[in-house]
Amino acid sequence: MKTEKTKIVEHSHLVGDYRLLVLDAPEISAQAVPGQFVHVRIPQLEESALRRPFSLYKAENSTISILYKVVGRGTAALATAAEGSELDVMGPFGNGFPIPGSEVTPLLVAGGYGVAPLYLMATRCLKKGVLFVGGATAEDILCIDEFEKLGWDVRVATMDGTLGSQGLVTDVLDEWLTENSARNDYSPAGHEIFACGPDGMLKALGDRAIAGEFKGWLSLDKHMGCGVGACLACVQKLQNVGGDEYWGRVCKDGPVFESREIVWESSE
Amino acid sequence: MNDETKKSDLPIDVPVDLSVNIAGLEMKNPVMVASGTFGYGSEYAEQMDIDRLGAIVVKGICMDAWDGNKPSRMVEVPGGLVNAIGLQGPGVAGFDEKYMPFLRQHDVPVIVNIWGRSLEEYGEVAAAFEDVEGVSGLELNISCPNVKEGGIAFGTNPTMTADVVAHVRKNTTLPLIVKLSPNVPNIAEFAKIAEAEGSDALSLINTLPAMVIDVETRKPVLSNVIGGLSGSAIHPVAVKLVWEAAKAVKIPVIGMGGIMRAEDAIEFMIAGAAAVAVGTANFIDPVASLNVIDGIAAYMKRHGMSSVSELTGSLEL
Ligand SMILES: Cc1cc2nc3c(=O)[nH]c(=O)nc-3n(C[C@H](O)[C@H](O)[C@H](O)COP(=O)(O)OP(=O)(O)OC[C@H]3O[C@@H](n4cnc5c(N)ncnc54)[C@H](O)[C@@H]3O)c2cc1C
Ligand SMILES: Cc1cc2nc3c(=O)[nH]c(=O)nc-3n(C[C@H](O)[C@H](O)[C@H](O)COP(=O)(O)O)c2cc1C
Ligand code: FES
Numbered sequence: 110m111k112t113e114k115t116k117i118v119e120h121s122h123l124v125g126d127y128r129l130l131v132l133d134a135p136e137i138s139a140q141a142v143p144g145q146f147v148h149v150r151i152p153q154l155e156e157s158a159l160r161r162p163f164s165l166y167k168a169e170n171s172t173i174s175i176l177y178k179v180v181g182r183g184t185a186a187l188a189t190a191a192e193g194s195e196l197d198v199m200g201p202f203g204n205g206f207p208i209p210g211s212e213v214t215p216l217l218v219a220g221g222y223g224v225a226p227l228y229l230m231a232t233r234c235l236k237k238g239v240l241f242v243g244g245a246t247a248e249d250i251l252c253i254d255e256f257e258k259l260g261w262d263v264r265v266a267t268m269d270g271t272l273g274s275q276g277l278v279t280d281v282l283d284e285w286l287t288e289n290s291a292r293n294d295y296s297p298a299g300h301e302i303f304a305c306g307p308d309g310m311l312k313a314l315g316d317r318a319i320a321g322e323f324k325g326w327l328s329l330d331k332h333m334g335c336g337v338g339a340c341l342a343c344v345q346k347l348q349n350v351g352g353d354e355y356w357g358r359v360c361k362d363g364p365v366f367e368s369r370e371i372v373w374e375s376s377e
Numbered sequence: 378m379n380d381e382t383k384k385s386d387l388p389i390d391v392p393v394d395l396s397v398n399i400a401g402l403e404m405k406n407p408v409m410v411a412s413g414t415f416g417y418g419s420e421y422a423e424q425m426d427i428d429r430l431g432a433i434v435v436k437g438i439c440m441d442a443w444d445g446n447k448p449s450r451m452v453e454v455p456g457g458l459v460n461a462i463g464l465q466g467p468g469v470a471g472f473d474e475k476y477m478p479f480l481r482q483h484d485v486p487v488i489v490n491i492w493g494r495s496l497e498e499y500g501e502v503a504a505a506f507e508d509v510e511g512v513s514g515l516e517l518n519i520s521c522p523n524v525k526e527g528g529i530a531f532g533t534n535p536t537m538t539a540d541v542v543a544h545v546r547k548n549t550t551l552p553l554i555v556k557l558s559p560n561v562p563n564i565a566e567f568a569k570i571a572e573a574e575g576s577d578a579l580s581l582i583n584t585l586p587a588m589v590i591d592v593e594t595r596k597p598v599l600s601n602v603i604g605g606l607s608g609s610a611i612h613p614v615a616v617k618l619v620w621e622a623a624k625a626v627k628i629p630v631i632g633m634g635g636i637m638r639a640e641d642a643i644e645f646m647i648a649g650a651a652a653v654a655v656g657t658a659n660f661i662d663p664v665a666s667l668n669v670i671d672g673i674a675a676y677m678k679r680h681g682m683s684s685v686s687e688l689t690g691s692l693e694l
Contacts, residue, residue, distance in 0.1 A: 111423055112663060150661065156637055157609040159453050159660060199424070199663070334451050334458070335660040337424065339416030341462045342451035356444065356465060361420070374447075
């Protein structure tokens, strides 16, 4: 059974609209794979309210952590949950990021709270790599010191230039790719992208992975119902190697997909 | 009063009989899971013991694989959600190949929710299930608001309802449940038509046609523009319709719509339902259906009932 009555051991404000939630959840913690998510029932909402999905940010010592942004009524209600109270959590769900071999340099690319699953990823990678993180303003750049503590190279971009270089996270990634492709020992198989953030960013990264002939693993964010693959609410258009298109379920078949699988629709 | 007399005053703790027979289908208890809210069973097998269910009604299936609608397909509203999945499904052959092997290993009746875009296709799908081993019954979906052809068009016109039920009846030997649309002025009329044309049971309600607009963009939230409302919000509407339908026919009625807890299911049974189905609540709490089963048993003990059928139609007016 994958529903756990967890206890809130810590619930704190980080910066701006971002908050940290630490739960005592031994079963989920033991199974956690980077990129997987938990489906949280928010007790402050009415009985008929749907659960909300959140990525696993940390999983250690029988606890799991979630890093979330207050964006609507669900997350606003969650923000009022008291330390010590119970939280009904399902998971871990979905297919996470594949952990690359030690010969591959992982390039983690995050937008906003997309940094959460990438931190768990960084703790599990065999080789230290580079974190590229972007956001609208300095407040949206989270936990970079934690990546630095792990020995990762961190490159920041903000739209307003309040932290790191001014512009898009893909701009700083492009600099790295250009620098590296000029090296004698360059091979496209030497690095892979692991990314989580808004669709526009993910699509831009997927385009680069396909053009540069390296792997790009993208974690999608879709509104969910059940979280277990039953309701078909969270679908994304995908294609198989033969080019046949079909709807994949972000909750069950994802949330992580390889760039070449995803068919981006013009409306997205 | 001493302890002795106190004990004998209480109803004796005999095991309650939850089993029901719906349309010739033996069920351990009257609690099923509603079509489209439980996938094909396997999705929830890690979350709960699916063998405890009265029956599983799988997601709507037509002859060939069907894509459904574009996202966005679901939006939460006060008291429930509006969905416009659009009956995405693997088709009869795909279902048999992909999902039946798992379901056949389980000790739970499987009811297949079927739909078509034409009268002929409804018949074809029904006939195709004659050859699928392990299917216990068919639920005829003539009430889906989310497909352009078929679906609700058949369920809101008396002549079309009569034709489609009669045609499907000719094409199947399986127990046939007709799922009625709530979107009609007189549910009793449709209930009687389905009964007269050979339906073995009725189920209701399907979702209520609904719409949600994003006021900032002034665009509909669902790509299909309209969808179907489900969840707590529709429960009182459903109770009224189940009550009216059950009064109109002799065949058993399966009540659904916004069952979140046992009391909601018991309400349907008191109104006249012989069985119930849990839908949207599965998404929120995967064990909601099991809690409903336990809750019905507890209620029966509390009220000194030995068979769950005593509940059906026990409304005091
Ligand atoms: C796999 C996964 C992992 C995630 N991980 C994290 C994480 O680690 N941290 C984090 O902060 N968030 C994460 N999210 C996002 C998080 O689930 C949402 O921010 C949250 O559910 C919002 O709930 P809410 O009630 O606060 O907002 P809502 O009230 O649901 O609204 C949020 C926004 O979405 C819009 N919206 C509502 N319904 C729809 C719809 N059907 N279609 C399109 N737009 C709609 C609203 O207008 C609003 O702007 C993740 C999502 C997924 C799918
Ligand atoms: C996401 C979703 C998908 C559904 N799919 C189907 C379907 O394929 N066929 C069908 O007859 N009913 C379908 N329904 C309707 C349910 O079976 C049920 O009649 C309705 O949701 C009312 O019950 P509830 O309020 O408990 O959810 C669907 C409902 C939802 C919420
Ligand atoms: S959320 Fe229900 S299928 Fe993905």
